Amino acid sequence: MSETRFACLAINALTDKRVDDLQHQADLGFGYRLAPPEGAVNLDSWKPYIGEFEFEAMHDANTWIWVEGESSADLRPKIGYFETALLLTRAPQIRGAWMLEGPVENAVPRVASFGKRGQRILKEPPYPLTTATLRRAAALADTLTRTFEMNALVGRLERGFVSLVLAMSASSLEDSILYLMRGLEGMLNADHSKQFQTRAQTVLQDGNPELLAELYRVRSKFTHAEPVSEAYADMTADQMTARCRQLQAFLYHFATRAYRKVLSRPELMSRLTQPKVGEYWGQVVQGKEGPPFIVTVTKDLWDFDHADGTRYLMQHEVVLAELEHDDPGRAEA
Numbered sequence: 001m002s003e004t005r006f007a008c009l010a011i012n013a014l015t016d017k018r019v020d021d022l023q024h025q026a027d028l029g030f031g032y033r034l035a036p037p038e039g040a041v042n043l044d045s046w047k048p049y050i051g052e053f054e055f056e057a058m059h060d061a062n063t064w065i066w067v068e069g070e071s072s073a074d075l076r077p078k079i080g081y082f083e084t085a086l087l088l089t090r091a092p093q094i095r096g097a098w099m100l101e102g103p104v105e106n107a108v109p110r111v112a113s114f115g116k117r118g119q120r121i122l123k124e125p126p127y128p129l130t131t132a133t134l135r136r137a138a139a140l141a142d143t144l145t146r147t148f149e150m151n152a153l154v155g156r157l158e159r160g161f162v163s164l165v166l167a168m169s170a171s172s173l174e175d176s177i178l179y180l181m182r183g184l185e186g187m188l189n190a191d192h193s194k195q196f197q198t199r200a201q202t203v204l205q206d207g208n209p210e211l212l213a214e215l216y217r218v219r220s221k222f223t224h225a226e227p228v229s230e231a232y233a234d235m236t237a238d239q240m241t242a243r244c245r246q247l248q249a250f251l252y253h254f255a256t257r258a259y260r261k262v263l264s265r266p267e268l269m270s271r272l273t274q275p276k277v278g279e280y281w282g283q284v285v286q287g288k289e290g291p292p293f294i295v296t297v298t299k300d301l302w303d304f305d306h307a308d309g310t311r312y313l314m315q316h317e318v319v320l321a322e323l324e325h326d327d328p329g330r331a332e333a
Contacts, residue, residue, distance in 0.1 A: 006068045006109045007075035007101040008035070009083055009117075010061040014093040016128040028065070028135050030142035032082060035066035042108070046100070049111040057096055063129060072101055072113075078145060085140035087120060087168045088256045092129035094120050121171050123180075123252035125304060143263050152266065155273050160186015164255050173244040174222045180251035181219040187258055189277050193220075198285045204254065205296045215247060249302035254295065261293040268292055 026034040047055045065082055069075050079099060086092075097120070102112035147153050153161060164183030170176040188203075190196035193216040201207040221231045232240045262268050271280065272292065283289040 002070045004068055004104040005070065005072055005075060005102065006066065006104050007072070007079040007099070008067070008109075009065040009079050010058055010098045010100065011063040011065070011129075012057070012060045012095040012097070013063050013129045014095075014126055015062055016130045026131075028138040030138045031067055031069075031078070032138040032141065033066045034131075034134060035064050045108075046111045050098075050114055054098065054114075054116060058098055060096070061098070063134075065134075068104065076101060077148075078141070081144040081148075082137060082141040083117065084165060085144060086133070086137040087165070088259060089133050089137045089140060090127060090256075091120060091122060091168065092133070093122060093126035118169055119171070120168050121176070123167070123176065124249040124301070140260060140263070147263060147269070152269055153263075153273070156186040156189055156277075157262070157269070157273050158186075160184070161259060164259060167252070167255075173241070173248060174228065176248050177215075177244065177251060178219060178222050180248065180255050181215065183255045184251065184258065187255070187262065187272070189272070189281055193217075195281075199281050200254075202284050202291045203258065203293055203295060205294050211250070215251065218244070218247060246302050246304065249304070250297060253297045253301050257295040257297070258293065261295060265293075 028034055043055075043058070050058065065079065067075055067078050067082075069078075076099075079101075083097070083099075097117035098114065099117060100111050100114050102110045104110070160183045163179045163186065167176050167179035167183065170179050184190075184200065185196060188196060188199040190199055193213070196216050197209060197212040200212050201209065204212075218228070218231045221228070228240050228244060229235075229237075232243060235243065262272060271277070274280070280289065284291055
C-alpha cells in the first residue's frame with residue numbers, strides 16, 4: 001500500500017481578513033489546499049523537528065498551503081512552485097515562511113524535513129494577501145510545474161525568468177532594478193536601449209517612451225557599478241530613492257504580468273525561445289506581426305510618493321480599504 005505524504009508552505013503574511021476567516025481545507029485548485037494548523041495538525045508535536053526558535057515563530061503563521069501525494073520528489077517542487085508563483089502574482093508582505101514535508105501516519109502529518117525560506121523583499125507598498133491571489137498563484141504554480149517538467153523554458157527566456165525570481169530576494173534598489181530589467185531583456189530578447197524601448201512599447205499598453213528610456217539609462221548606470229546619483233544628478237538622496245522605488249514597482253508589475261502571459265501559452269513560449277526570435281521581434285516592431293501579448297501597468301500601481309527615503313516596504317503594514325481593484329486577470333484582459 002502506497003504511503004501518503006504531505007508538503008506545506010507555512011507563511012506569516014499580511015492578509016486580507018477574508019483569508020483569516022476562510023474555512024479549513026479550502027480548495028485552491030490544482031491539488032493545493034489552504035489548511036490552517038488548527039484541526040489539521042498538532043503543531044506542538046512538530047516542535048522536536050523544528051527547534052525552539054522556529055517553533056515559536058511558526059505560531060504566527062496564518063496561511064498554510066498544503067499538498068498531498070505519494071512521492072516527496074513530486075511534492076517538494078510542487079510546493080516550491082507555489083511559492084514562486086505567489087511572488088509573481090502579487091507578493092504579500094511576508095514576515096516569515098517555512099517549508100515542511102513528511103509522511104501522513106494514521107491521518108497525522110509527521111515532519112521529516114523542515115526549512116526556513118529565504119527573505120523576500122517587496123517591490124511595491126505592502127499589499128494584503130487575498131484568497132483570489134492564492135487561487136491565481138495555484139493556477140500559475142500548476143503551469144510552472146508542467147513548464148519545467150517539459151523543459152519548455154530555455155535560452156534567454158529562461159535566464160530572464162531566473163533573474164525575475166532573483167529580484168524578489170534583492171534587498172538593494174540597484175540589484176532589484178537590475179534583476180527586473182534583465183528579466184524583461186530576456187523576455188524581449190533586447191541587446192541595447194533602442195531594442196528594449198521599441199519592443200517594450202509593442203507589448204505595453206500606453207507605454208511611455210520617456211519612462212522606458214529612463215529605465216534603460218538607470219539600468220546602464222547600475223550595470224557599470226555607478227551610483228544612482230550619476231543617473232539623477234539634480235535630485236536629493238531622498239528623491240533618488242523615491243524615484244528608484246517607483247521604477248522598481250513599475251518593472252515588477254510589467255515583468256510579472258508579461259511572464260504570466262507567456263507561461264500560460266505554450267505556443268507563445270515556443271515562439272519566444274526559437275533561434276530566430278530576434279527576427280520575430282523585428283517583425284513585431286515593424287508592424288508586420290502582431291504583438292505576442294499585451295500587458296497593462298496602470299500609473300496607480302507605481303507612481304506613488306515616498307520621498308522621505310525610509311524603508312517603508314518593510315516597516316509599515318498598509319491595509320488597503322478596497323481590495324477588488326487588484327485583479328490582474330481583469331487588468332490584462
